[in-house]
Amino acid sequence: MELDAALIEDDNSFGCGICNPDDEQGAVVEASSTWLRGTPTLIEEEAHSMMQALKWLQGKEMHHTVL
Incomplete structure (x- = not known):
């Protein structure tokens, strides 16, 4: 499992990808x-x-995951 986050101050927005x-x-x-x-x-x-x-993991019922 890979997780990344982005903060775009000029656009007043932020997000994440999994x-x-x-x-x-x-x-x-x-x-x-x-x-x-x-x-x-x-x-x-x-x-x-x-x-x-x-x-997201809870919805996928993934129980053995490392973040």
């Missing part, structure tokens, strides 16, 4: 992203990204 790569080839098996308006602090934005990843 990717589940194949262990053998590294190809993307599943992915999700969110994009919102606002300018949170870097720590708030990272926390939002982790929350989105956890919600």
